Amino acid sequence: MAGTSEPPVLDSNPIKEGTKEDIVDKEKGEKSEEDTEIEMAPPDANSVHRSSSRPQLDVSGAAIQGNFEEKDPTILLPNQSDDISHLAVDIGGSLIKLVYFSRHEDRLIDDKRKRSLKERLGVTNGTRRSYPILGGRLHFVKFETSKINECLDFISSKQLHIGGLDSHSWHSMVPANDNAIIKATGGGAYKFADLFKERLGVSLDKEDEMDCLVAGANFLLKTIRHEAFTHVEGQKEFVQIDHNDLYPYLLVNIGSGVGMIKVDGEGNFQRVSGTNVGGGTYWGLGRLLTKCKSFDELLELSQRGDNSKIDMLVGDIYGGLDYSKIGLSASTIASSFGKAIYENKELEDYRPEDISLSLLRMISYNIGQIAYLNALRFGIKRIFFGGFFIRGHAYTMDTISFAVHFWSKGETKAMFLRHEGFLGALGAFMSNEKHGLDDLMAHQFVERFPVGVPYVGGKIHGPPLGDLNEKISWMEKFVQKGTEIIAPVPMAYPGTTGLGGFEVPSSKGDTLRSDASAALNVGVLHLVPTLEVFPLLEDPKTYEPNTIDLSDHGELEYWFTVLSEHLPDLVDKAVASEGGTDDAKRRGDAFARALSAHLRRLMEEPAAYGKLGLANLLELREECLREFQFVDAYRSIKQRENEASLAVLPDLLMELDSMSEETRLLTLIEGVLAANIFDWGSRACVDLYHKGTIIEIYRMSRKKMQRPWRANDFDIFKERILGSGDKKLPPHRRALLFVDNSGADIVLGMLPLARELLRRGTEVVLVANSLPALNDVTAMELPDIIAEAAKHCDVLRKAAEAGGLLVDAMINIQDGSKKNSSSVPLMVVENGCGSPCIDLQQVSSELAAAAKDADLMILEGMGRALHTNFNARFKCDALKLAMVKNQRVSTSAPMLAFSLLRWDGKVLQSSCWL
Numbered sequence: 001m002a003g004t005s006e007p008p009v010l011d012s013n014p015i016k017e018g019t020k021e022d023i024v025d026k027e028k029g030e031k032s033e034e035d036t037e038i039e040m041a042p043p044d045a046n047s048v049h050r051s052s053s054r055p056q057l058d059v060s061g062a063a064i065q066g067n068f069e070e071k072d073p074t075i076l077l078p079n080q081s082d083d084i085s086h087l088a089v090d091i092g093g094s095l096i097k098l099v100y101f102s103r104h105e106d107r108l109i110d111d112k113r114k115r116s117l118k119e120r121l122g123v124t125n126g127t128r129r130s131y132p133i134l135g136g137r138l139h140f141v142k143f144e145t146s147k148i149n150e151c152l153d154f155i156s157s158k159q160l161h162i163g164g165l166d167s168h169s170w171h172s173m174v175p176a177n178d179n180a181i182i183k184a185t186g187g188g189a190y191k192f193a194d195l196f197k198e199r200l201g202v203s204l205d206k207e208d209e210m211d212c213l214v215a216g217a218n219f220l221l222k223t224i225r226h227e228a229f230t231h232v233e234g235q236k237e238f239v240q241i242d243h244n245d246l247y248p249y250l251l252v253n254i255g256s257g258v259g260m261i262k263v264d265g266e267g268n269f270q271r272v273s274g275t276n277v278g279g280g281t282y283w284g285l286g287r288l289l290t291k292c293k294s295f296d297e298l299l300e301l302s303q304r305g306d307n308s309k310i311d312m313l314v315g316d317i318y319g320g321l322d323y324s325k326i327g328l329s330a331s332t333i334a335s336s337f338g339k340a341i342y343e344n345k346e347l348e349d350y351r352p353e354d355i356s357l358s359l360l361r362m363i364s365y366n367i368g369q370i371a372y373l374n375a376l377r378f379g380i381k382r383i384f385f386g387g388f389f390i391r392g393h394a395y396t397m398d399t400i401s402f403a404v405h406f407w408s409k410g411e412t413k414a415m416f417l418r419h420e421g422f423l424g425a426l427g428a429f430m431s432n433e434k435h436g437l438d439d440l441m442a443h444q445f446v447e448r449f450p451v452g453v454p455y456v457g458g459k460i461h462g463p464p465l466g467d468l469n470e471k472i473s474w475m476e477k478f479v480q481k482g483t484e485i486i487a488p489v490p491m492a493y494p495g496t497t498g499l500g501g502f503e504v505p506s507s508k509g510d511t512l513r514s515d516a517s518a519a520l521n522v523g524v525l526h527l528v529p530t531l532e533v534f535p536l537l538e539d540p541k542t543y544e545p546n547t548i549d550l551s552d553h554g555e556l557e558y559w560f561t562v563l564s565e566h567l568p569d570l571v572d573k574a575v576a577s578e579g580g581t582d583d584a585k586r587r588g589d590a591f592a593r594a595l596s597a598h599l600r601r602l603m604e605e606p607a608a609y610g611k612l613g614l615a616n617l618l619e620l621r622e623e624c625l626r627e628f629q630f631v632d633a634y635r636s637i638k639q640r641e642n643e644a645s646l647a648v649l650p651d652l653l654m655e656l657d658s659m660s661e662e663t664r665l666l667t668l669i670e671g672v673l674a675a676n677i678f679d680w681g682s683r684a685c686v687d688l689y690h691k692g693t694i695i696e697i698y699r700m701s702r703k704k705m706q707r708p709w710r711a712n713d714f715d716i717f718k719e720r721i722l723g724s725g726d727k728k729l730p731p732h733r734r735a736l737l738f739v740d741n742s743g744a745d746i747v748l749g750m751l752p753l754a755r756e757l758l759r760r761g762t763e764v765v766l767v768a769n770s771l772p773a774l775n776d777v778t779a780m781e782l783p784d785i786i787a788e789a790a791k792h793c794d795v796l797r798k799a800a801e802a803g804g805l806l807v808d809a810m811i812n813i814q815d816g817s818k819k820n821s822s823s824v825p826l827m828v829v830e831n832g833c834g835s836p837c838i839d840l841q842q843v844s845s846e847l848a849a850a851a852k853d854a855d856l857m858i859l860e861g862m863g864r865a866l867h868t869n870f871n872a873r874f875k876c877d878a879l880k881l882a883m884v885k886n887q888r889v890s891t892s893a894p895m896l897a898f899s900l901l902r903w904d905g906k907v908l909q910s911s912c913w914l
Ligand SMILES: CC(C)(COP(=O)(O)O)[C@@H](O)C(=O)NCCC(=O)O
Pocket: 562, 618, 676, 678, 679, 680, 681, 682, 683, 684, 740, 741, 774, 836, 860, 861, 862, 863, 864, 867, 882, 883, 885, 886, 887
């Protein structure tokens, strides 16, 4: 650290926050988990780890993975999924923030598909380093400092102090009880050191507060997408920080006092300035002047205040006019509290609301001004503000932003950090290098909604909920308590007709809000080291997966309604998929409440967990299902549709084979679009399913696809595939087919298209979901479907054999030969997602490996080709195919009014919406 000889202004926060009823049932707290966490999956996990179940430690079958010679090799615990922890604490005057890591091992499912795929694609751990840890999560928890005993109980009940810092125990999994040490920062690290020793037998290894602050900020700015945002007139706007162009920046920490730190790099910073007029000044003066009992109360007052009642404005001096010569409007504050000089009033004559606002503006403007001047002094472009004074308080952020904008004449923007409440704790955690989390990259983090605890209610909450039963009973308890609990989600099922069934929260006061009380409740950050940026993205930096912008309130409201209306049916399906037991019903009910709560929370504050796109909303639904242990709500529907479609596949293949090349290609494309109608996420489609059998609907859909095409650019695609005249291009080397739904979609749509490509000498990789989402087919399910299809088709059979998919499939190989196939291979890879959409910034390592040799990609379905990736550009040929099954999407953007066939970013063909 490049330190400073000047003693820092005290940035810790002795301010006591208002207390509220703790919302968590403490008796049940010990097995709980929290709202905010970073989750790590093992480098070779079979699927994206998202489960939060936590069985006991089981070291049976432990084995070293990979190279034995390697220093700190990865140790696999195939049967282990318990926690071994690293813990760091930041003990401030009002809050204790904990960051702890729990190692969480996924079972390593190394199925045959994976093994043969690895050989074929050469999937290794790639550029990923070998992590000394395998999987797990970073958890973020907070307690009130006044309730430190609760915090100690929590640490003790979870045995967080036992993993300690002993590197031996970390690698050998033998808990180190002796001399256990916890990394700690904040004033309380000194104040409570003896208490920790006494109660837990651990020593606090103290880390400098500023070091931690900076380390935490650097980590977040480099690794968390949508971490920094501007806040202007109530509008949050996320700022994409270029990791390679982060430094220098000014970090302004507004605690009781204010510290200004110039950060030049990792561990390279200097406290360049500060001011003793900070949060403590606001609260101290405010308390004396208004008799407020808490900091939050004072802040709340300010929202109803009018500072012109007490501040002397330019207009007061200039007879209501602007001082335009120097650019000051009449409403500019000339002198904070200046009116009090001549008004001859007593304190009681001023409203506390007005006093609070004048104070807030006085202090925020002053901080903004000093920050800007320091930025100017060092030629720094970016200023990040943090500290307890801000805590997500919209008005405070607006005021600071205004000040910076004003003084810099719009040149500099104030920015804020979503996780700023955990900077110190995170930095303390990072100071322990043994966990190896310091060089992770942005694409390895997946931010999720805190599904574990949708209700954050109180200002501070204790041990959050982790155990499923606890979560369910919390939901139930919530219903009984009704509005007594802050988060009110009366779960009236929406009607099945019309737009009824939900209420837009009428008053801000009675819903989950991101005000000071919820400011530390950031999203869930899963850390998945296996994720990679999709290598075929033309420009990963500018890539934006979401097509629909939900910051438009009308748009958000529409999708909120769609998801709310879909909920009862989804609950029915989910409960049925688990045998309709009482337990399943209870979980179904809790799931519905949790999802509704999240939706309402997002309606209230769309940017609560980072930039919100439709893909996030659709994923939230799936995450929530998994949270309540609904593994696959559409399991039986998928099976039924697969069987029905496989039964007609031979006829379809025969029909296709009787066609000319050109007709066949067109029919195949039409077939993909037509079969994409089997989508259980679309209301229009589900309504249709009541009107006929699967096959009838498929036929009807195919007929409609044959309507005249509105835009007929099919020739470009055809030319590339079939050539024109004598001009023939070699076939594509490898095609990635991002498949969508089960049943007809995969069997009658995508498989025949894959077969055509295979037949032409193109390797085909089917890219499917890692986890179920609606009725989408998963990578685990595909080999069986292909094996069935291969019974009727030599091309598919040979290719599947060549791709190692039929190693032990249940098919009778007709010609009896398993010899080296001359066919190009057909392979299956998982995409790393459990959603109907796909964010190509974060895909599985096997998909990334498969993409390296690919020169054609076909994205299918609304979720993958329209809601996400519609505007994405790729380094190779790309075809985007989807039937537009949502009327709003089809009418809101005329360009999307039809089913899509997009070639290399250009709409090729389209046909009418069904
Ligand atoms: C959830 C979906 C993206 C799935 O579509 P798919 O990717 O299967 O084509 C799509 O059904 C959708 O956008 N549904 C919105 C709700 C509705 O139209 O009823």
